[in-house]
Amino acid sequence: MVSKPESLSKEHILSSFDCGKEPLNSWLHKYALQNQNANHTKTMVFTQNDSKIVVGYYSYNVISVEHVNSTPERVSKGLAKHPIPVLLIARLAIDQTHKGQGLGKRLFRAALKHAITISTVVPIRAVIVDALDEETKAFYTAFDFESFPADSFRMWLLMKDLLNSVPH
Amino acid sequence: MAVPARKGAKTEKLDIRLTSKEEAVIKQAAILRHTTASNFVRQQAIMAAESIIHDQTRFVVTDTQWQVIEAALKQPAKVLPNLQKRLSKKDEWDR
Numbered sequence: 001m002v003s004k005p006e007s008l009s010k011e012h013i014l015s016s017f018d019c020g021k022e023p024l025n026s027w028l029h030k031y032a033l034q035n036q037n038a039n040h041t042k043t044m045v046f047t048q049n050d051s052k053i054v055v056g057y058y059s060y061n062v063i064s065v066e067h068v069n070s071t072p073e074r075v076s077k078g079l080a081k082h083p084i085p086v087l088l089i090a091r092l093a094i095d096q097t098h099k100g101q102g103l104g105k106r107l108f109r110a111a112l113k114h115a116i117t118i119s120t121v122v123p124i125r126a127v128i129v130d131a132l133d134e135e136t137k138a139f140y141t142a143f144d145f146e147s148f149p150a151d152s153f154r155m156w157l158l159m160k161d162l163l164n165s166v167p168h
Numbered sequence: 169m170a171v172p173a174r175k176g177a178k179t180e181k182l183d184i185r186l187t188s189k190e191e192a193v194i195k196q197a198a199i200l201r202h203t204t205a206s207n208f209v210r211q212q213a214i215m216a217a218e219s220i221i222h223d224q225t226r227f228v229v230t231d232t233q234w235q236v237i238e239a240a241l242k243q244p245a246k247v248l249p250n251l252q253k254r255l256s257k258k259d260e261w262d263r
Contacts, residue, residue, distance in 0.1 A: 001260075003261075004259075004261035022211070022215060023214070023215045023218045023219060026215070027219065027222075041223070059222075061225065063224065063225045063226060063227065064225075064226055064227070065226075065227045065229060065237065066226055066227065066228050066229070067228075067229060067231065067234045068228050068229065068230055068231065068234075069231075081234060081238075083226075084237065084241070086227075088224075090221075090222035090223070091222055105254065106257075106259055109254055109255060109257065109259070110259070112251075112255065113255075125241060126241075128227075130221060130222055132218060132221070142250060142254070143250065143251050143254055144248035144249075144250045144251040149229070149232075149233045149236035149237055149240075150229075150230065150232065150233045150236070151227075151233075153221060154227075157248075157251070158240060158241065158243075158245075160245035161245055161246045161247075161248055161251075162251070163245070164245040164246060164247050164248075165246075165247050165248045165251045165252040165255060166252075166255055167252055167255055167256040
């Protein structure tokens with residue numbers, strides 16, 4: 001059993017976390033809390049019930065999609081395209097000892113619900129995920145994410161389609 | 169800790185020129201990690217590259233990409249069946 005996802009804090013125990021992908025492990029161990037405190041990237045964690053042991057996490061950030069010619073000067077003169085704010089879920093990982101229990105799907109479902117909540121206060125137009133390998137791509141495809149235009153490492157879902165797909 | 173091998177055969181080759189000092193340092197580090205210099209360089213480069221991709225705060229897109237994005241944003245909202253099914257599942261904390 002796992003807890004409801006909560007915001008990463010210094011009370012969480014990260015040292016035992018191992019998802020099998022070293023870049024995702026070492027980022028959580030070394031940088032997640034630092035980035036959280038610096039307001040760069042926020043991290044939500046799943047913990048084992050009645051403990052602070054982290055067994056899954058996702059990190060997110062609001063970023064902008066910008067046209068190559070959108071310098072601030074051109075935007076202010078009305079000559080350029082305005083940047084499009086999007087929610088980037090760059091990292092999502094589950095501890096290996098908890099794999100095969102649908103925890104990744106539950107964590108991502110929580111992340112999408114979180115995106116819906118964020119969209120009520122921040123004008124995000126889409127959710128973008130990093131999908132660097134085929135396994136990750138298949139995972140997000142099952143949530144109806146599609147390849148981001150001309151980008152083989154990212155997938156996206158329009159916010160309006162997410163909102164429209166919430167069951168009544 | 170080792171980066172697990174990615175699915176798919178390693179068919180691509182990257183040639184890197186190094187000073188003899190650089191090579192010695194890499195070989196020493198590889199020994200400490202119980203791996204080959206080539207595997208060490210591969211693992212470290214992949215980690216660095218993935219981090220750079222994950223930590224981008226701006227996606228600068230070409231005009232062609234922009235047109236596709238704008239067109240998608242203008243489309244009427246859709247109901248996505250797989251997504252809807254996934255969102256309809258309840259977790260214990262929803263109850």
